[in-house]
Amino acid sequence: xxxxxxxxxxxxxxxxxxxxxxxEEILREARSSRHPKNSAVxxxxxxxxxxxxxxxGHVRAAKTTPTGEQIVVRYVAPGETFGLAMxxxxxxxxxxxxxxxxxVVLAWPTGAWPRLVQKFPALAxxxxxxxxxxxxxxxxxxxxxxxxxxxxxxxxxxxRLAKQSGKKLDHGIEIDFPISRQDIAQMTGTTLHTVxxxxxxxxxxxxxxxxxxxxxxxxxHKIFVLAEQSADSGSAR
Amino acid sequence: xxxxxxxxxxxxxxxxxxxxxxxEEILREARSSRHPKNSAVxxxxxxxxxxxxxxxGHVRAAKTTPTGEQIVVRYVAPGETFGLAMxxxxxxxxxxxxxxxxxVVLAWPTGAWPRLVQKFPALAxxxxxxxxxxxxxxxxxxxxxxxxxxxxxxxxxxxRLAKQSGKKLDHGIEIDFPISRQDIAQMTGTTLHTVxxxxxxxxxxxxxxxxxxxxxxxxxHKIFVLAEQSADSGSAR
DNA sequence: CCGGCAATTTGCGTTAGCGCAAAACTCGGC
DNA sequence: GCCGAGTTTTGCGCTAACGCAAATTGCCGG
Numbered sequence: 001x002x003x004x005x006x007x008x009x010x011x012x013x014x015x016x017x018x019x020x021x022x023x024e025e026i027l028r029e030a031r032s033s034r035h036p037k038n039s040a041v042x043x044x045x046x047x048x049x050x051x052x053x054x055x056x057g058h059v060r061a062a063k064t065t066p067t068g069e070q071i072v073v074r075y076v077a078p079g080e081t082f083g084l085a086m087x088x089x090x091x092x093x094x095x096x097x098x099x100x101x102x103x104v105v106l107a108w109p110t111g112a113w114p115r116l117v118q119k120f121p122a123l124a125x126x127x128x129x130x131x132x133x134x135x136x137x138x139x140x141x142x143x144x145x146x147x148x149x150x151x152x153x154x155x156x157x158x159x160r161l162a163k164q165s166g167k168k169l170d171h172g173i174e175i176d177f178p179i180s181r182q183d184i185a186q187m188t189g190t191t192l193h194t195v196x197x198x199x200x201x202x203x204x205x206x207x208x209x210x211x212x213x214x215x216x217x218x219x220x221h222k223i224f225v226l227a228e229q230s231a232d233s234g235s236a237r
Numbered sequence: 238x239x240x241x242x243x244x245x246x247x248x249x250x251x252x253x254x255x256x257x258x259x260x261e262e263i264l265r266e267a268r269s270s271r272h273p274k275n276s277a278v279x280x281x282x283x284x285x286x287x288x289x290x291x292x293x294g295h296v297r298a299a300k301t302t303p304t305g306e307q308i309v310v311r312y313v314a315p316g317e318t319f320g321l322a323m324x325x326x327x328x329x330x331x332x333x334x335x336x337x338x339x340x341v342v343l344a345w346p347t348g349a350w351p352r353l354v355q356k357f358p359a360l361a362x363x364x365x366x367x368x369x370x371x372x373x374x375x376x377x378x379x380x381x382x383x384x385x386x387x388x389x390x391x392x393x394x395x396x397r398l399a400k401q402s403g404k405k406l407d408h409g410i411e412i413d414f415p416i417s418r419q420d421i422a423q424m425t426g427t428t429l430h431t432v433x434x435x436x437x438x439x440x441x442x443x444x445x446x447x448x449x450x451x452x453x454x455x456x457x458h459k460i461f462v463l464a465e466q467s468a469d470s471g472s473a474r
Numbered sequence: 475c476c477g478g479c480a481a482t483t484t485g486c487g488t489t490a491g492c493g494c495a496a497a498a499c500t501c502g503g504c
Numbered sequence: 505g506c507c508g509a510g511t512t513t514t515g516c517g518c519t520a521a522c523g524c525a526a527a528t529t530g531c532c533g534g
Contacts, residue, residue: 063376063377063380065380065384067384069380069383069384071376071379071380071383071384073376073379084369087365087366087369088365088366088368088369088370088372088373089366089369089370090369090373094373094376095376117358117362118358121354121355121358121361124358124361124362124365125354125361127365128324128325128361128364128365128368129324129325129326131325131365131368131369131372132321132324132325132326132327132368133325133326134372135325135368135371135372135375136325136327136331138372138375138376138379139300139308139310139331139332139375140300141379142308142310142375142378142379142382142426143300143302143306143308145379145382145383145426146306146308146382146423146426147302147304147306147308149490149491150490150491180510180511180512181511181512181513182511182512186383189379189382189383190491190492191491191492191493192511192512193491193492193493193494193512193513193514194490194491194492196511196512196513196514197491197513197514199512200512200513200514210512211500211512212499212500212501212510212511212512213511386520386521387520387521417480417481417482418481418482418483419481427521427522428521428522428523429481429482430482430483430484430521430522430523430524431520431521431522433481433482433483433484434483434484434521436482437482437483437484447482448481448482448529448530449480449481449482449529449530449531450481
């Protein structure tokens with residue numbers, strides 16, 4: 001619940017072009033809270049009482065069908081917003097947000113949004129950009145799911161995670177939060193079994209090193225090549 | 238190039254809450270143009286010179302991979318905006334827009350957007366809502382592609398098209414623009430062969446009636462049931 | 475009215491990846 | 505240091521859907 005230093009968030013896309021005074025006014029309306037690993041920040045279907053900015057940790061946004069199948073919509077990294085339901089005209093959260101690591105978030109009550117946007121129109125245009133970017137990413141994932149085989153999709157998913165939340169090592173890049181085979185399966189539209197087989201294969205070729213909820217890309221470039229190469233012996237769909 | 242009557246567009250979500258005077262000012266900056274069937278309004282990768290509002294006809298937005306595979310991102314119906322690249326921070330179109338019927342569009346030069354938004358902040362919030370809605374739809378499609386079989390996905394796709402652009406008939410609903418098996422395949426992540434087989438099956442059961450680039454849902458309710466039913470004998474992914 | 479092209483249909487062999495099952499491993503907690 | 509739950513690995517059979525090929529149909533333009 002401590003006050004947040006404006007200088008800590010001034011560089012974020014959401015707040016591009018804001019003065020420190022304006023930021024303070026905006027931040028005054030927010031409450032920060034901690035969420036221990038594996039706890040839900042909000043649940044799909046729940047009333048959208050707040051929208052959020054992730055300060056520390058990592059949050060998984062997942063969508064569930066009535067019959068219980070899930071997909072991981074995205075992983076939220078520090079500095080990113082999530083739970084923007086009301087900004088896009090929803091009254092309930094369309095997905096469940098779960099902290100995959102001990103996390104700290106900043107939460108604004110839904111009711112503050114119209115007021116803030118009215119006073120600071122740049123909030124709307126900035127948010128429009130980030131939502132637009134997410135829409136692009138979503139289309140790209142759809143394209144991959146339609147046209148690529150599982151191995152390529154997994155490669156792309158890992159490269160994206162490495163880019164977003166990779167920790168550089170002496171030799172390789174480590175995904176900087178706990179992620180299971182099941183999670184990757186739900187990001188790529190396959191099963192944990194298939195992901196496990198693929199990673200085992202890569203591991204024996206020295207491309208990755210992995211363990212329980214932990215993945216290190218040892219040969220990012222080779223994985224990149226894998227991701228790009230279309231399944232030979234096939235033609236365009 | 239004729240002037241557009243504000244009252245014709247006042248009811249659109251994009252212009253919610255605008256007065257006739259404001260609308261006239263906004264419309265003054267736009268040019269209308271005709272696009273014959275099968276001509277491109279803009280091409281993926283091209284410089285985003287304009288953004289658009291569809292007045293008449295239907296436009297298909299499709300994304301292509303470097304290797305030539307395509308997916309249909311969406312069909313644009315009259316009253317909807319498209320080509321919003323710049324609003325979301327892109328300088329080039331991320332997809333190709335093709336008129337599938339003789340179409341009339343309203344086009345604003347990209348440069349007008351910042352000015353319009355600055356003067357009419359509601360444009361940004363309205364656009365944020367529509368982009369947000371599209372993001373939801375995109376996530377829903379991803380969920381379907383991950384968890385459902387082809388037949389269910391095709392059923393969902395047709396129901397969506399019927400809802401958006403369906404013409405009510407005495408007995409059934411007709412998709413009100415030319416659409417091929419190939420198009421449906423590219424909406425659902427499958428092949429035209431599989432779509433053809435599925436539609437043939439449905440036709441022999443009297444669920445649909447279809448021909449060259451033409452589909453009529455004769456039993457929308459039964460198709461709805463088909464769409465919802467999970468492949469039995471299976472379990473959650 | 476006819477020719478030709480594009481869309482559609484359908485058959486058939488192939489296979490990537492699923493689904494199920496069981497074993498092995500890891501780690502946190504007691 | 506041991507126990508137990510959750511995660512990962514791996515084997516095996518199966519099938520939904522693809523990929524290829526060929527025939528058929530419907531439509532537009534001349």
